[in-house]
Structures are given as structure tokens and as C-alpha cells.
Amino acid sequence: MVESIVLSGVAVGCVYALIAITYNVMFSASRVFSFTAGTLGMLGGVLGSLFIARIGMPVAAGLVLALAGGAALGIVTEVVAVRPVLKSLDQHLYVLSTLALALMVQQFTAIEWSTEPQPFPRLLDIARGEFDQQFWLPMLACAIVIIGLELLYRHSLVGHAFLAIAEDNYAARALGLPERRLRMMSFALAGVIGALAGFAGGEMLLAFFANAPLLTFYGFVPVALGGMGNNRGAVVAGILLGLFQQAANFLVGGIFASVAVFTVFIIVLLARPEGLASAALRRHV
Amino acid sequence: MDTQATQSRPNCAHLLGSVNTFAALPFLVLMLVGVSFPLFGGGYWGVIATRACVYWVLVSGLNLVVGFAGQIAIGWVALLTLGAYTTSVLVAGNVVPALPPYLALATAAVVGAIFGLIVGLPALRLRTFYFAITTLGFATIVTQVALAWQSVTGGGVGVAGPVFPEPFSSQWGFYYFCFGLAAICTWMTANIAASRFGRALTAIRDAEVAAEACGISKPVLLGAVFLFSGAVAAVAGGLFAALQSYITPDAFTLDLSVLFFIAILIGGRSSIFGPLLGTILLTVLPEFAAPLVAWSTFLYAVLLLVIVLAIPGGIAAILDFKNRRPLESDRAIIPRPNLLERLFGAAPDAGALTLEQVALSFGGVRAIDGLDLEIRPGQVHGLIGPNGSGKTTTLNVISGYYAPQRGVVRLNGAEVPVLARHRRAPMRIARTFQTPRIVGSASVLQNVMIGGTIDGEGTFVESLLALPRHRRDEAMLRDSAMLALAVVGLERLALVRADRLQHSELRFTEIARALMLRPAFLLLDEPASGLSVDEITRLSELLLAISRSGTGVLLVEHHPDLIFDICHYVTVLNLGRTLAAGTPAEIRSHPEVINAYLGK
């Protein structure tokens, strides 16, 4: 029982952490939280199942196409739902526009793909074991993304540019950085990460349109707990969340588990509204 | 001059009267359609119409939360679920002895009020997106609890909905019941919209900082709104259960929450009629074609996106004909300071406002470093200095936005509580802001009336029911606001939507709003910035007149002319410390001031 809890807890925690990173990457580029993060995760699973199981493509091709789909949705999010409202004075319109876009994609998937969870193909042709691929694939994906982002931010020009935009928007623009293009690239990157989360987690979560609201919520919890924009905090919080949820599932069972997770999350948020990382003093007036 | 004033006032009163009846007309039309609906609508459309009424009962309350207060409460279906189950279970009598349906509905309202508060209160502590996510979480929790608590809710099996007694048990009887409740909710929320509470809600939404300065307490007001909205949503739940005649947990989907939420946004914020039309539209739309039913949530989302990107004001903005009329192009602001006496009444009676050795640092930067300041009533006290010298920070400390790390602020010798921003207004300390904080979607008059919010005596419930004290408050606030606008010279623009005004007019609007408090102390943060030379002259006359009425004015400014013309006393700051203090003449010739700031 304990191994099952740990294995599935860490695995699903990695999926949540990846969605949290998706939120963070979008937030860094635009100071906006987008409701489409969970939808990207859902699409990774659905597109993977569509290309590999239903159409019959090889796994690698399916992966590439699923990630491309994620990038596409990321770019659409930026162009349609984020860019137009950043200019407006009403700062909260982005919540509504990204919500609308996320709902559109979810509903479309529900109607065109299926309203029931569909099987996700087995990606690697290895026999089932204790430490099965459905567990270590998300962990691997999470590690790759974290390392990749580190390399990107620390050692590449583009990465530095991303960091600059996140740190100080005005200064970056004053220095001549092409803010719009960089933001679009950031959102595309976020789309890829989100789709990867859904693809890697597909064997656990299946290809189900209702994964979108689920991942929207559970993927946000690590962001809230780890601090906005803080990827390391998100990963730790995500894994802890996964472990807590699976422990509740295995020991107590479904309904009480989700009620417990929601309640704990709300309590923590109320106690530390800035997250468990420290807050910064903002100039108010 | 006086005859001008008396001439313009009746005009405006007449205008206001006609605006009110014009505003009521669409509601009356809908009322007529609704009452006569059974005559031309068939049985099936009766069900749809009843459903629209039930949804509107919920949306009318949620409108105050989302449309007026600007809180993104997406998961409000939780309260519909709660109300539906509470009513049904109480009527079925499987937990407690069966209650009559009306009593069950009333009990559900109370339960809904409490939970409305619980679900809504995190809004006070969380950012927008976080709060939106928590409401989604609540919606899920309620559904899961309904599934799990089988002994009460029947779990997946569900419970039968309540059946209301004659004459409301037939289809049309029940329709009239729901229609009646919907009409009452429309009336009540329209009353709130036209009350100081409604205006205060929009102030919290669009100009929170200014709302606090006007004495509006966000927790108290939001609390009242969540209680009301929760109660009304629960009543809608009971009606929903009766309409469905049987409820299971999966009847309460996220789709419903989305429908409610989007109806308000399509309708437009700060509007009652807009969301009403929006609700009817979204309820009826899927019924026109079978395929639309499956795609309905998709359509709602598309509508939402279109509204957000193209018409953020929603249906209400489209129907806002009076704000399409062009404004005069060469408008001059001509204040009439002689009206101040009528506005203020007796001279405010206060001692001095003093800062003693106040110090405040932001991280490593010392914004204010041991500042002493004294503002006396009846005087204009100038506060000048280079950028970053701590002028605005000083103002913010006085008005309670920052807590000094050392030193105290005293009013009349008594220590002023730190960080109690909304308690400055009862102390008659008013202020304006560096960038005008105005509710763009409200009229100029409404913006100024916000300034007098704390002078209203009626409670939230009295406004809900349009009781006499509410009416008296409204008349009083309206009259005072018109007077204040006349004082600053903007009375001709009273009914214009504030976001159509020029920058300088917005500044004078802020001053009018501040005057509503009949302030003992008026703090002004760079009021002349962006004003033309003529306007600065008129501003000086106005400020002098205000100080002569007994108000102590603190003027933070960059324009040396304005300072030297009207100030009785000037303090010069540099790097958070007093560089020099004295009369304008002394300051003008002070060598250090000239070096640091004025130049030769």
C-alpha cells in the first residue's frame, strides 16, 4: 500500500508540478494567470490518444504533434486572450478572457472527442511492473522540464531575455527587447510544458476532457503554495500535494479525499495568501 | 451668480427625475411581457420561462458580487446546490420532521446566507485569480458532499424536490410564484444599485484606494453583499428543485455556474437590466435548436470572449444611449467657491493635524526620516521637494496607507490609529490622489456621491427595501453632491459617465468628492498636474476659499507658482527630511532650497 501511495503520489504530483510551471511561465511573461493551463494538460492527453491510439501514429510522432498542439494553444492564448487585455485599464479582464478560451477548448473536446474517459495508449512496449512507466514517465518529464528551464534561463540569450521581461518589463523594453515576440514565445513554451504534462501523465489520467478543470485546480495549488513565479517551490508543493491526495485516496477513498484536498488548500491559501514563500511589499498608492 | 445656481439646480433635478422614469421603462416592459406570458406561451415555453425566472433570482444577487463588487465568484452554483438540497430535504422530512415548503425555503435562505459569507470571505484576503479558483473548489466540495452524505441527500439516488401548495402547484401557478420572486429581487437589487451601498461597491471594484479614503469598509460591505447573494441563491435553489421535481448531485454542473457568471458579464457591470437580459438570453438561446443544447456552454464562452475583447461594457453599454450624446467641446471649469458655505454648513471644528518625528523605510530606502509637520485649520500648507523626497509618502502616512516605523500622527492631540485607512473619513480627513481614482463607468454625480457614503444613515436592509431613511439619504447625498459639483464648477457634467471626462475635469471631480466629507483637513496630491494655466488659477481660488471656510489644506505640489501664491506655510522636503519650513517668502529666498530644488 505504501509503495503505491508513494509511486502514484509522486507521479501525479509531478503532473501537477508541471502544470504549475506552465502557470508560472505564462505569469512570468505577462503577469497574468491563465485558465488555459489545465486545458493544455488535458489536450496533451487527448491529442496523444488521438494520434497514437486512434490514428495509429508511432509514439514519437504522436508526442511531437501533441506538443505542437500545446504550443499552438499557448500562442492562441497569448494573441487572443492575453495581449488584447493587457492594454486595458481593467486588470481583471484576463481572468475572463482566458476562462472563456479554456471553456471553448474544453467543450469542443467534450463534444468532438468524447464525454467519457478514453484509454491512453501504452507508450513503451515494456511489461507492467511495480515501478511502471505510468509512474516514471511523469517524473522523467518533470525532471527534463526543470533542467531544461534552468539551462534555458541561465545559459541562453533567449532565456536571459525571458528573465529580463519577467523582472522588469519597462527596463527590458527600454533596452530594446522585443517584448511581444518574447511573450508569445513564452506562451508557446508554456503550451509545450502543459501538453507534455498531460501526455506523460496520460496513462494515469486517461484522455478525458474533464481533466481540464481538474488540472486547472490541482495545477494551481502548487503555484499558490510555492509562490507565484517560483518554479522550485511549485515542484515541491506539487509533489507534496500528489502524496497527500493519493494517501487520502488509498486510505480513505475518493469523495472524502477530494473534499480534504480542497479544504486544506483553501485553509492554506487563507493563512498565507502570498504562498508559503515570502511576500514583497508593493507600492500601493 | 446665485440666480445661475438656482436656475441650473431645477434643471438638473428635472433631468434626474426624467432619467429615473426612463430607466424604469425597460423593466416595466419586461414585467408586462412576463405577467402576460401564459397567454401566448405554450406549456413547454412556460417551463423555460420559469427556469429563466429562477436563474434570475440567483443572478440578481450574484450580480451584486460580480457585477458591482467585481469579485470573480465563478463557483456560485455551490449555493444553488445548497439551497436545493436544504429545501428538498426539509420538505421531505427524512432528517427532521417535515417542514412546510415556505418555511423550508426561508430556512434555506438563512443557510445560503451563511454559506454565501463563507464562500465569499476569502475574497477579502486573496487576489482575483486565487479567489476565482477557491470558488470553483467550493462548488466541487458541495457536490461531493451531496454525493457522500447519503443518509441526508440520498447520494447518487437524489431526492424529490419540494412541491409548493395551491395556488402555486400548477405549472402556471408556479411560474407566477417564481416570476413574483424574480420581480422582487429585481426591485431590491435595483434599490441597492441606486443607493450608497451600490455606489460603494463599484468604488471598491474600480477605485479601491479612493473607496477606503471615503470611509468605505470593504469587509463590512462585501460581507453584507455575500449574505444577501447567498440567501437569494439558496432560494433560487429551492425553486430549482421544485421546478426539476427531482434533484441529483449531477444536476448542479459547472455549466450552470458558467451560465450565471457569463450572464452578468454579457449584461454589463454596474447594471441590473443588462444581466437580466443576459440571463433571459442565455436561458432561452439553447432552446431554439436541438444542436445548440449540446453546444450551449461553448456558445456562452464565445459570447464571453467577444464581450471581453470587443464590448467590455456588455449589453448595458450598448443600451447606454444617453452617454452617446456628444459633449460640448470647449468646456470650461468655473468653480463657484461662494457656494462652499452652503455645502459645509458650520465651520469644521478641529485642532491641528501633526506629524511628530515620523520615519518610514522601504527596504533599505529611507523614504521619510524624522519628519515634523503641523497642518492648522484654515491654512494652506504646502509640501514641496524633488522627486523621491517623500512628499507622497508623507501624505500616504497621514491618510493611513503606510504605517510609520517611528513617530506618530496626531489629530487634535489624540494619536491617529495607523493603517486604518477607512477611518480617516469619519475623522473628516479627505484626500485626492496623484492619478485620479474614479469609477469610470459611473456618472460624475455618482462618483461625487461616493464621497458622502459615511454620512448616510440607512442600513443595507433599508436600502434593499427602499424604506424612507434610504430615500432621505439619497436625496441628501444627491443634493450635497450637486452642490459640491457646483462649487468646483462641473455641475453641467453631472450625468455624464466619468470616463468621458478630460483629465483636468477628473481632478476637480476628485476635489468635489473630497468636499462631500465637509473635511476638517483636505490632503491634495499634485492636484495641478495636467491642468492648464487658467485651470490652475481657478484651482488656487478654490483652494483658498476652502481654507477660508476653516479646512486645513495640505498641498503636495510641483508647481511653484501655485505654492507660493496660495500657501500660508511651506515645508520643503529633501531625502525624507525637512530641508526648510516657513512662509513662502522665507522659502523663496532660502539658499539651500534654491540650490536643491528651485534653481536660480
Next chain:
Amino acid sequence: MSAKLRAITRRQVLAGSAVSAAALASGFPAPVIANSDPIKIGYLPALTGPSSSTGVGINRGTELAVEEINAAGGVDGRKIELIVRDTQSDPTKAVNGAAELTRGQKVSVVFGPLNSGESLAVVPMLARTNTPQVHPCWVDSLTDPKKFPMCFRNAPTNQQIGGAANRYVMDVLKSKNVAVISDTTGYGTASVNAYVPMLKAAGADVVYQGNVDAANPDLKPELLRMRSAGAEAIMPWSVNAGFLSRIINTRGQMEWDVPIVGQTTLGSGQTQALLEKPEYWAKVYPNNFRSVCYAADGKLSDRTDAFLDRLKSAKIEMGDTLLWWIALGYDSPRMIAEAMKNVGTEPEQIVGFLNKLKEFPGVYGDISFTPERHDGYPDDEVVMVEANSLKNGAFKLAPGYGA
């Protein structure tokens, strides 16, 4: 992970809109004398949604029967018009559909809903509108000659079904420790509530009892808990093929050798299609009905054989569903038509006829009603079968199965 955000409803396009378009035109009540007007029968299947396996299967038989009746001239020269409202597996939509059928379409009889969860809502509602109703739902409370005098059930009750299943588990498989699991629909919840006391009364030890969201992708926590509690048999009660397939798959992945005994859908072609490995289908014993199963000599009854031939010539697909569903769907309109042929379309007449119905010969079973008993299916026809013996929608009896 379990307990998903049961967020967005499962909706798909309404079926049968062509039929309803014509029906919508006739808003006025038909004059009693007009004898060439079609007879309207309201029909509430779940053709889409998580519990649509029943509706999809039954529908094939129903459409065939109505076609045949109309081709033979209808009832006294009047054709039968089936007015369909897809409930989408949603009780709320079922109620709305029933309201529209009775108030708007003014149907003579309602057939359906086909799932208990939806019927729990619709049966009391139809009783109030005095509409005769025939439904095949199993939950015990769905017939009550006193409360719902016009409601008839032409399928077994949960008592009959559960009795057969529980007897098989305890007497044949000799398992005393039982795990009972269902989904969170009305049918699933009511079934668990019915079967657990029955098991306990028979002397079993119910070591696990749970309602799980059918969309839950990971049932390992539940099965692990069952195993640690010492379950010797798993009894799932759900019509959701995905859910059932995940139970079977998880048992196989865990390599846990324990029999699965339960709902008939365990044996449907839909469930089979979702299995990870065909061998997982071993030791799965769903309930079914003797009339549509292979006897010990490997043969079907003559009536069923003839029915199968008719299905084949009408090119009706059987491999992805269950034969008894199609048979039930076929029998029901014929029974209703029989009533109308004899006594006309007035509600009281139809109810009077059904109250005296003796052994109406159906492919699925011989249906009999009395004024005191509106459960028409004979007791001894419920049997347990072996899932992986599926052929042409029919099964072999489960091993060790006497009578």
C-alpha cells in the same frame, strides 16, 4: 486519483430530431375520431452519456419492433410513432423530456427511462400526469401499484437480480468475504443500498462497500483496499462500460485472482472492447437471462434463434452490446401495441389490460402482471453467465450453475 471534478455535463446531440420535428407541428390535441392519426408513444432512452450502454442496445430492438409493427399495418390501421427524447444519462434531462412528452406531445404511453437513476425522477412525475408507463429499470422502488398505479416494469427487480448474483457468490463460489462497488449514479447507489443488506442477511461479510465516480481513471486504491480487507469476490453494479472495464483491468494488472460477479454490462461488447488483455475477461460472471443464453447443450431456444435470424437479416449489430437488451427493446413496443390493439389508447383501458396480462410471449421473457404486482418478469429466468463465452450477444451459463 479519484473523485474528479465532476465538472462539465456529458452532452451530445439530441437524437431523433427528425421525428420530433413532425411531432412539434401538431400542437393541438388530436380529435378522438381520426383513426388514421399515428399513435404516439413517448420514448426516453439514454442514447448518450455515461449510462448509455443500455439505451444504445435497447434502442436497436425497439426501432426494429416499431418498423415491423408499422410494416404490418400498425395498430388498427394506425401507425406507431415513437417520439424520442434522449435523456443523456441525466435525470434532470429525463424529467424535462418526460414533461415535454406528456404536456407538449401528449403521448399515450411512455416507454422508459431505461436507467434507474433517471426513472427515480420520472416515475413520480408521470404518475402525476396520469400517463401509463412501461420501464425496464431494476431498482425496487420503481414500481408500486398503490403509489404509481399506471407504472409497469417488464424487467426484473434488484431483489431478483441481487438474489441470483448473491446466491452464486455464496453458494457456488463459496466466498464469504465480499466487496461491493458501484458508481455514483442513482442506479449504482440504490443497488449497493439494496444488495449489502441482502448479503448480510444471507450470512456474508461485506468487507468493502463503496460508491466511486465512474470517470475515475485509477481504481487501484479501491481494489487495494478490497484486497487488504480480504475480499474473496468483487461485485460491481454499474452500467458504465468504462468503469467496469477499469475494474477488470486493474484486477488483471494487480494479478489478483478473484472472481468478479455482478452487473450484466460486465459482459457487453462495449466492456470487452476496453479490456487491456482479452485474458482479463476470465472469471467474470455477469448476470443475464436464461431465455437468451446457451443451454447446456449449447443451443439457444427456438424463439431466440428465430430472433437472431431476424436481427441478422436486418443487419443489426450485436457484437458491441448485449442480446437481452435488444430483445427487451424488441418486446416492449410489441407488448404496448398488443394492449392498444385490444383496448385502444385510453390510459385507463391500457392500464386495465396490462393489469390482467398473462405470459405475454417475449423473446426476452414472458411478462405477466396483476393489479397487485407490477413487476412482470419471472423469477427463475435470472442466471449468471460466463463473460468470455460471448457469441452473437449470448452467453454460456457460468460454471457450477445449477438452477
